[in-house]
Amino acid sequence: xxxxxxxxxxxxAAAGVTAVAATTGLVFALKPxxxxxxxxxxxxxxxxxxxxxxxxxxxxxxxxxxxxAFNFFFLPPVHSFALRNSENWVALAVYLVTGVVVAxxxxxxxxxxxxxxxxxxxxxxxxxxxxxxxxSGEVQRELRAIASRLAExxxxxxxxxxxxxxxxxxxxxTVYELTIGNRKVxxxxxxxxxxxxxxxAERLAPALASLxxxxxxxxxxxxxxxxxxxxxxxxxxxxxxxxxxSHDLRSPLTAIRAAAEGLQSGSFELGPDDQAALLATxxxxxxxxxxxxxxxxxxxxxxSGTATPRPEVWTLDGLVGRALDALGADAARVHVALPxxxxxxxxxxxxxxxxxxxxxxxxxxxxxxxxIGGGEAGDEALLRVLxxxxxLDERDLERIFDPFERGRAPSGRGSGLGLAIARGxxxxxxxxxxxxxxxxxxxxxxxxxxxxxxxxxxxx
Amino acid sequence: MTRTRILVxxxxxxxxxxxxxxxxxxxxxxxxxATAEEARTAAALGKPDAVILDLVLPDGSGTAVCRxxxxxxxxxxxxxSVVGDQQEKVAALDAGADDYVTKPFxxxxxxARLRAALRRAAPSGEPLVRVGELEVDLxxxxxSLAGRAVALTPNEFRLLSLLAQNEGKLMTxxxxxxxxxxxxxxxxSHYLHVYVSQxxxxxxxxxxxxxxxxxxxxxxxxxxxPS
Numbered sequence: 001x002x003x004x005x006x007x008x009x010x011x012x013a014a015a016g017v018t019a020v021a022a023t024t025g026l027v028f029a030l031k032p033x034x035x036x037x038x039x040x041x042x043x044x045x046x047x048x049x050x051x052x053x054x055x056x057x058x059x060x061x062x063x064x065x066x067x068x069a070f071n072f073f074f075l076p077p078v079h080s081f082a083l084r085n086s087e088n089w090v091a092l093a094v095y096l097v098t099g100v101v102v103a104x105x106x107x108x109x110x111x112x113x114x115x116x117x118x119x120x121x122x123x124x125x126x127x128x129x130x131x132x133x134x135x136s137g138e139v140q141r142e143l144r145a146i147a148s149r150l151a152e153x154x155x156x157x158x159x160x161x162x163x164x165x166x167x168x169x170x171x172x173x174t175v176y177e178l179t180i181g182n183r184k185v186x187x188x189x190x191x192x193x194x195x196x197x198x199x200x201a202e203r204l205a206p207a208l209a210s211l212x213x214x215x216x217x218x219x220x221x222x223x224x225x226x227x228x229x230x231x232x233x234x235x236x237x238x239x240x241x242x243x244x245x246s247h248d249l250r251s252p253l254t255a256i257r258a259a260a261e262g263l264q265s266g267s268f269e270l271g272p273d274d275q276a277a278l279l280a281t282x283x284x285x286x287x288x289x290x291x292x293x294x295x296x297x298x299x300x301x302x303x304s305g306t307a308t309p310r311p312e313v314w315t316l317d318g319l320v321g322r323a324l325d326a327l328g329a330d331a332a333r334v335h336v337a338l339p340x341x342x343x344x345x346x347x348x349x350x351x352x353x354x355x356x357x358x359x360x361x362x363x364x365x366x367x368x369x370x371x372i373g374g375g376e377a378g379d380e381a382l383l384r385v386l387x388x389x390x391x392l393d394e395r396d397l398e399r400i401f402d403p404f405e406r407g408r409a410p411s412g413r414g415s416g417l418g419l420a421i422a423r424g425x426x427x428x429x430x431x432x433x434x435x436x437x438x439x440x441x442x443x444x445x446x447x448x449x450x451x452x453x454x455x456x457x458x459x460x
Numbered sequence: 461m462t463r464t465r466i467l468v469x470x471x472x473x474x475x476x477x478x479x480x481x482x483x484x485x486x487x488x489x490x491x492x493x494a495t496a497e498e499a500r501t502a503a504a505l506g507k508p509d510a511v512i513l514d515l516v517l518p519d520g521s522g523t524a525v526c527r528x529x530x531x532x533x534x535x536x537x538x539x540x541s542v543v544g545d546q547q548e549k550v551a552a553l554d555a556g557a558d559d560y561v562t563k564p565f566x567x568x569x570x571x572a573r574l575r576a577a578l579r580r581a582a583p584s585g586e587p588l589v590r591v592g593e594l595e596v597d598l599x600x601x602x603x604s605l606a607g608r609a610v611a612l613t614p615n616e617f618r619l620l621s622l623l624a625q626n627e628g629k630l631m632t633x634x635x636x637x638x639x640x641x642x643x644x645x646x647x648x649s650h651y652l653h654v655y656v657s658q659x660x661x662x663x664x665x666x667x668x669x670x671x672x673x674x675x676x677x678x679x680x681x682x683x684x685x686p687s
Contacts, residue, residue: 318660
């Protein structure tokens, strides 16, 4: 900074000398055509530009130098600083005073212009800041851009804005508190090397502080509103789940209780057939309860995001085998049509088993016979579950994956959770699951799984 | 002849009562315990022939009980697990448990597992192992199904012979990997399920409805004679 100032002064002095010399040359050139005393006014041409560019002290120097040069070169006796006529003293004094006054006026108007430009820049900055913050609404994300604009306006090389900042400024930083009344909004750190007008920083700080405060307040309120809305919605979902589930839990419980009490009661006679039927009811309904509870467990794992898959390499026939095994007696109604060398995929075996079991159970509820087929498409392996039911409406193809959407199932069968869970697990495993309904056929559920290449060493 | 003695450990009185009643009905002598501490005492005093062990006990885990039991007893241990504690189940199997059933289980299933565990003897040392119509010749390293030779790769053969020598016993993934590929099993082991699928395509009439080589979800595999 010191060096820069020195260079500035040296340049000013050099310019002053040059200007005086040039003007002296001009007066020499014009001397034959005009009275020499009237040409003294030309020295203002040297004083005014110096005053505008280098300021009053330089202009004063140029004024004095001009006066001396005029006296030395043009006023008799020439080539001496002495003066013959007393009126020449008056002329010189007039030149000096005029020079200084004009210089001061010029410098002042220049300062005004510079200041006006600065204010205009500051005003533009504040307007830009307001627009930026109000539009985006995310203060943190805009801070860096705002700071770099601010650095530009203040003439600093770098600036940082930190909200709720407590850190001590580094050695090369100047810090400005951003406050509104007693509230501390944040801090503005400016690169200490910069020649920043403290008045400008002081002027901008309050505007910056209040805009930042308003925006971060607004942001906080918006966040709170979103949280409240999320909470309200998840409460609504929970209520819906509880309502649906308590119905689904009660019906098998009622059946079990009725059957057990029927078997216990001595008041009426039960034939062996009746007893067998009641026992079969108990067995069937406990199975239903068991499935419902594991579906709910699956759903809660998926909803809470804790169903982290443990991917391993499986083959399509291995996965289908697991699903058929888990399906139990109903598996007899499933026709399997896989290629002779089924593809290998990388998925969590237990979770894809749930997907397939739910798809097959769903298909078995709708159709008489169900087929599961396989194939490949690009880097995906495909499993298709086809039923021979009435198919799906175009508008149901997506909707049936919503929880508690019972779709085509006859009332009282199925909890409406199976397909939602299937899709949840499929997505958690990087698979895609969708429904198709080709004309004149039943519904087709397609599961696309990420295929992997098996090294030759494994197959040989 | 003394009757077979079973120790049942579960902290749920209703389950304990139901198991006790059913096991007595099936002709077993039954001791019961509701805590890990009671289980240790009952096992030491009663010298049970088999133990049915709940994995979650009020004063400790069934896995720990199983590990201690293994130090001095070879009695088969069947653990009772619930859906969702897969890791605990595998830990118990690796700690020496022989088998597991998942709550809620059917009594028939538990009794079948119990009978199989009691019947299972140590590997006979015979070079020819027969499982149903499957014959595994450990010396000639050949396999036949219903009299017809089956061509297996070396890894498939090692996998099948391990399972055949432990017929009926649940072999955990870890055990299989260690036994087939050695303690420092490497990359090929990522393909255990692929090896099993390939083996099934060679020995099962319908590989998606296996009758010999059964999957125990999340735990391992077992080879059984088709019923």
